[in-house]
């Protein structure tokens with residue numbers, strides 16, 4: 763089995779992180795891999811917002827937890843959060859953004875970092891705090907909608923192997 767496929771098969775969602783920040787060189791590689799995801803008509807509809815400000819992550823965490831209806835940190839204390847948004851006007855925007863998230867999960871794993879997809883990015887758009895946060899960095903919340911986040915950092919604990927794949931996953935004709 764080649765290294766790319768091994769990397770895909772060994773990636774797991776990480777829900778415990780070290781406090782140490784992700785080095786910029788690795789972050790840049792992960793982001794670059796995200797930007798090279800395929801996109802409908804090659805239009806590159808998604809954008810990525812890197813969040814490393816602890817106060818901003820704390821506020822987002824509160825909002826995300828409120829939407830989730832839970833009293834825990836949905837970002838698992840990760841030192842970095844990557845929020846992926848997509849151009850609302852593009853017909854393949856959500857699919858494009860999902861591929862960006864997938865590319866970055868695999869790229870992160872390949873360099874020894876851990877990620878977990880954290881949902882509810884779309885619902886967060888209703889919050890004034892989120893809108894203002896986006897406007898502050900030059901992202902128009904009327905043009906872009908959140909698709910998902912990745913918590914990103916060095917894994918503190920690596921979960922067990924993935925569950926077996928379901929029997930009827932693949933059909934052939």
Ligand SMILES: Cc1cc2nc3c(=O)[nH]c(=O)nc-3n(C[C@H](O)[C@H](O)[C@H](O)COP(=O)(O)O)c2cc1C
Pocket residue numbers: 773774775776777878879880881882924
């Ligand atoms: C669209 C999507 C949304 C997800 N949302 C969350 C989430 O909000 N919180 C979380 O802890 N994991 C979330 N996950 C991670 C899944 O729970 C995880 O991928 C699944 O349990 C399989 O585990 P694995 O990633 O280790 O293979 C999400 C995954 C996807 C693809």
